[in-house]
Amino acid sequence: MSASNRRWRVAAMPSGQLESSHFDLETADRPEVPDGKVMCRVLWISIDAAQRAWFQGATYRAAIQVGDTMPAFSIGQVIESRCDDFAPGDIVTGHLGWQDYAVVDPHDLKRLVHKRPLSNHLSVLGITGLTAYFGLLDVGQAKPGETVVVSGAAGATGTLVGQIAKLHGCRVVGICGSPEKQKWLTSELGFDAAVNYRDDAFRKALKEACPKGIDVYFDNVGGVTLDTALGAMAYRGRVVCCGVVSQYDTSTPVRGARGVPGVLIIKSITMRGFLYTDYAERFDEGLQALQGWLDDGSLTVTEDILEGLEKAPEGLIGVLNGSNVGKRMIHVADPS
Amino acid sequence: MSASNRRWRVAAMPSGQLESSHFDLETADRPEVPDGKVMCRVLWISIDAAQRAWFQGATYRAAIQVGDTMPAFSIGQVIESRCDDFAPGDIVTGHLGWQDYAVVDPHDLKRLVHKRPLSNHLSVLGITGLTAYFGLLDVGQAKPGETVVVSGAAGATGTLVGQIAKLHGCRVVGICGSPEKQKWLTSELGFDAAVNYRDDAFRKALKEACPKGIDVYFDNVGGVTLDTALGAMAYRGRVVCCGVVSQYDTSTPVRGARGVPGVLIIKSITMRGFLYTDYAERFDEGLQALQGWLDDGSLTVTEDILEGLEKAPEGLIGVLNGSNVGKRMIHVADPS
Incomplete structure (x- = not known):
């Protein structure tokens, strides 16, 4: 050494x-x-x-x-x-x-x-897994049968959010940045649909993928993607604010989501930010659930x-x- | 006739x-x-x-x-x-x-x-009262001992939000637009403090009036006042999105609150919009509480x-x- x-x-x-x-x-x-x-x-x-x-x-x-x-x-x-x-x-x-x-x-x-x-x-058994688990189920209050949309869907947190949402009985739509990722999310990870935020028709594609509106939007990216998702939320939808990746790689981040607070009022929407450390007292619960899904093969790492x-x-x-x-x-x- | x-x-x-x-x-x-x-x-x-x-x-x-x-x-x-x-x-x-x-x-x-x-x-016994009651206590989840800030404090909803918050055991700070209203809120309605959003030192005055940060911000106005309040929130604070009065009287409203979603993540803040009609099944509860406070003289109309x-x-x-x-x-x- x-x-x-x-x-x-x-x-x-x-x-x-x-x-x-x-x-x-x-x-x-x-x-x-x-x-x-x-x-x-x-x-x-x-x-x-x-x-x-x-x-x-x-x-x-x-x-x-x-x-x-x-x-x-x-x-x-x-x-x-x-x-x-x-x-x-x-x-x-x-x-x-x-x-x-x-x-x-x-x-x-x-x-x-x-x-x-x-x-x-x-x-899956670290910060990323705990973030996905508590963000989706506790912050987002996702319920079986609801439509969950996650951005950064092919990323660390997104891949887990989508899979956990499927295990929870939700319809899952991923937002990602390439046709290859779209295909991978639906064919390999079991997402119901995936849309590409770089497509001109992104807004339309997202609405078509969520015919009843978005019940839970798990946001890893912020920016225009968040603005677009806010416009497609269902009544009493929840926006889980987890990350703002689109605004990190700059010294002049866009600060502000379009439609906030107006659209929140009109549709009774909740936006909630969190850090995984908010759940420090419940880490064991989260790790046990994640470990269980790994053990029975229902979660792809x-x-x-x-x-x-x-x-x-x-x-x-x-x-x-x-x-x-x-x-x-x-x-x-x-x-x- | x-x-x-x-x-x-x-x-x-x-x-x-x-x-x-x-x-x-x-x-x-x-x-x-x-x-x-x-x-x-x-x-x-x-x-x-x-x-x-x-x-x-x-x-x-x-x-x-x-x-x-x-x-x-x-x-x-x-x-x-x-x-x-x-x-x-x-x-x-x-x-x-x-x-x-x-x-x-x-x-x-x-x-x-x-x-x-x-x-x-x-x-007090109509839409305004129900909006204040359910917005503060249910959407905002105000707890005794917490700091509640309300904008449009001298307005229809604001006067009720502040008084109900005091009855609930909160510290109450009003945001209004004139020295006369500031004085009236503290001397007549029992607010603990009032600050004027038109003052140059508004941001500083708001922070000084909320030394532990804002636990519940009841927002009737949006715009720069909302931006400023977001910067003074406490960890796990709640923003009740009730109105956007500052952006109504124009055909080019500013759409977007500064710091959203970033500041929501850093401080684990919840922003939640609502309409009083969300609580249609609980109107009786709200009206009974408001009526009680009127009857015993604890609420000024x-x-x-x-x-x-x-x-x-x-x-x-x-x-x-x-x-x-x-x-x-x-x-x-x-x-x-």
């Missing part, structure tokens, strides 16, 4: 679209582990569109600054511990960043007990894995362009 | 702000009452900012057209009946319009059994009454300018 550490350092703040030049891959000596801390080998790095949003300013976390190691949720293995809570060999999750080794406070780590492949804990730490910037840029299918992540190393 | 009828006819569609010239007061013979219909003497006419919105296009009702009698919810008295459901002398509510006499279908009328002044049935049918256009124009205090209505005639 080398005594050096590679880390992706934020070299410049993006003013428009994110590019590789905004990151530097820096190699330095691994730091010492101070008393009370832990050093982890990074194994898997989660790549999420929201990471681009962290450049836009403080949100539920502080804004990214030049010089920072690019932050990211990850799976790691403890290789040195100077605290009582963790021992070398432990598999953990936490914000370890885009790097080979991270020295962290043990309070920021969670021990991972796993039966399935580690990668699943960044997808879609992971989009890039090999090697050096792929992190292009991995994120790709997610912002919609080039991924399912949950994107970086495989950095295997546990010892 | 004269055999003629005066009616305010829509003479032209407003392209900008509403003016008296958009209406003509026309005098014609009273129509015959066809079989199965009823003729009512109009007694009280409700004046609501939403009436201006009806010019902007179809909403929960068809758009207004040139030549229409200006529509309005009203209280009337049956003077001739050619159906079994109503008899001369009955006091009723329904959409009778800006006129002296209306010939209507009995299915569009509701018999009014009243103990209090008739005017109260257009304010604020009615802004203009005398005579000829005042209808200026009454509506005034509401759009915020010149009313409390519920504006037109007194046309007394029951026989």
Whole structure:
């Protein structure tokens, strides 16, 4: 094991679209582990569109600054511990960043007990799965027989939202960005229909796919897609505000959904934003349900894995362009 | 009783702000009452900012057209009946319009059994009261100890929302448009604070009046006031979308609230639109509560009454300018 550490350092703040030049891959000596801390080998790095949003300013976390190691949720293995809570060999999750080794406070780590492949804990059994589960069923209050529409349908959260909605007895329509994804959603994931937001006839196609209106719109993208869906909602429909991917890769996001608040009043619509952490007390319930569907084969896991730490910037840029299918992540190393 | 009828006819569609010239007061013979219909003497006419919105296009009702009698919810008295459901002398509510006499279908009328002044049935015991009651307590889920902010605070709905919130044990902050209204809200209606949206320091004043953030924002106005309130919400706050008065008196309404959906996600905020008719099955509950507060003197009734049918256009124009205090209505005639 080398005594050096590679880390992706934020070299410049993006003013428009994110590019590789905004990151530097820096190699330095691994730091010492101070008393009370832990050093982890990074194994898997989660790549999420929201990471681009962290450049836009403080949100539920502080804004990214030049010089920072690019932050990211990850799976790691403890290789040195100077605290009582963790021992070398432990598999953990936490914000370890885009790097080979991270020295962290043990309070920021969670021990991972796993039966399935580690990668699943960044997808269906991780933040993504919990977001889809609680977002659809609790925030969105989806009921059997209702029409559920999800945008970013071929992405990490969207693939799970659509499948869970089908398992729940809903009619499911996916919104995605290519004919290939449309076909894949209906033929492989069991969606009832899929429409392409890049098509000129998108608005019409969405309405035709939802003849009774949209009961639950699970929104991962915001922007024009949200505006269009708002125009197709059913009376007492619910909009689950989960992400705004269309507005992340810019320094001048469009702020404001057309028709809000007027259309909400006319159709008695609820729009509700959430973070998966709102459901911290119910994580076990969510994980148990997801695990059950995995065990009986009713949920297809879609992971989009890039090999090697050096792929992190292009991995994120790709997610912002919609080039991924399912949950994107970086495989950095295997546990010892 | 004269055999003629005066009616305010829509003479032209407003392209900008509403003016008296958009209406003509026309005098014609009273129509015959066809079989199965009823003729009512109009007694009280409700004046609501939403009436201006009806010019902007179809909403929960068809758009207004040139030549229409200006529509309005009203209280009337049956003077001739050619159906079994109503008899001369009955006091009723329904959409009778800006006129002296209306010939209507009995299915569009509701018999009014009243103990209090008739005017109260257009304010606290009518649509306005039900809107405030269900909007605050059910849509907004206001809890004792929470901070409730209401815009259009000195208006028909706002005066009731603020008072009900105080009765419910909330801290109440009103948003209004003049120092006189600010003073009136705190000294006469018991609001804890009032801020003026026309002040340069409005944003700062609102934040200072809500040191823990806004738990429930009851929005009657939309526009910049909504944008500002969204920026001051507490975690898990609720925005009750009731009206968009700031955007009614124009043919080019601003469509879109800044920060939606991003700010909803970051703070787990719910925005929910509604119409009082959503609660049709619970009207009795609402009316009983409102009646109780009236009986024990804990609710102040604020009615802004203009005398005579000829005042209808200026009454509506005034509401759009915020010149009313409390519920504006037109007194046309007394029951026989």
